[in-house]
Amino acid sequence: MRIIFMGTPQFAVPVLDALVQAGHDIIAVYSQPPRRSGRGRALTPTPVHARAETLGVPVLTPVTLRDADAQAAFAAHAADVAVVAAYGLILPRAVLDAPRLGCLNVHASLLPRWRGAAPIQRAILAGDAETGVGIMQMEAGLDTGPLRLERRTTVEGKTAGALTDELSAMGAAAMVQVLADPDAYPPVAQSANGVTHAAKIEKAEARLDFSRTAIEVERQVRAFNPAPGAFFEVNGERVKLLEADATLGSAPNGAVGEEREGFTIGCGEGLIVPRLVQRAGRGPMTPAELLRGFAIAPGTILS
Template identity: 70%
Template structure:
């Protein structure tokens, strides 16, 4: 097919690559404009723009698609279909209707659950048992279109980074599968029941909330790895937690693998010499941490140069 691809972050790159590898004619790749990044704040192209340049695919980076000139340029490519994967800009109706066969989206959730901007992190935070990918026909509503194909995968203890890579590869494979037999898939209208919305992640959410259960705190750690990075503060310093182990408990007695917490212990207090931290119920022990400007290290390595004694309130 003659395809316009639309995507921006690393999640999108395998989808673009899969379309090219499958022999489709990718006539243009749309991505968000380059942004300033790094210590020098140099303008840096998005991962999709970088890969498209390497593949020799024409790149367009409009600030908006609401401008009539941008819409006319999009329509002039005369594409059979547009494939969208985490593009990050709203597509107006004129863009949605320009390709002959419309627009298909790779969405990283099991719709109608977790429509919106951050479905992977929200699924982890909510404690969902599974998530997946839907190949969806796009319409004017937010992720409301009918689904052509879906596939699920267990979440278990996967971090957002691991899950993003897995769902990206899955989405690339499913999209190529759909395009190979486009007319053979019957669009399935999304049910009205079970709709949830995945709001954009606010960096403030990454501060570990020790008033929650230990299991919920561990989910925070997984959901915000690699970015923005779950953290606590101690001695005026922010320490990121990249991995942790939770120990269940009811808040009144001992936790499995840890000391007696007792009903009056303040949540967020360090209760032993190896960084077991009390939570609303149970406790959590970080296993991989990172201080500002330092590399990732184990708890034992961190405590050797940066002691956090029992009784410390985080």
């Protein structure tokens, strides 16, 4: 098929690769414009942009698709279908209707649960037992379109990074499957029940609140790994908590008690046992390594 691919982050790259490997003709890639990053503040293309360039596919980075010229340019590709994976721009009706088969989206949740920007993190934070990925026929509403195919997986114990990689691979395979025979996967309307919204993750949410239960804190740790990174402050310094276990027990909220292999953190209910932490400007380390060069007295209140 003649495909326009629309995506921005690393999540979308395996989808693009799978389409190429399946023999489809990627006639254009749309991605978010390059942004300044790093110490030198150099303009950096998105992961999808960079991958498309290595594949020799033309890349377009419009700021908006709402103006007539952008819509005309999109339609001029005469695509059979547009495949969308975490693109980041609202697609107006003129764009949705331009390809012969419309626009198909790889969405990383079990719709209608977690419509919106951060479905993977929200599923972890909510303690969902399972999540998945769906191939959705896009329409004007926010992730409201009918589903053509859905695949499921478990959530327990997985970080957002690991779950993102898993769902990306699942979504890539599902999209290839649908495009191989679209008539075999007719669109089925989403349920009207169980609708939830996956709001964008704000950096402030990554500050750990030890007045919560240890189970909730452990979910924060997984949901914000690798980014933005769950953290607490102690001795005037921010420390990221990359991996942790929730256990039974009690201690004053936020208190730290030394153990043989590190320390424990008291929560509103239960205890958090850190397994991997990171100081600012340092690499990941075990709690024991942290405490050898960064003393935390028992009873210290973390914030």
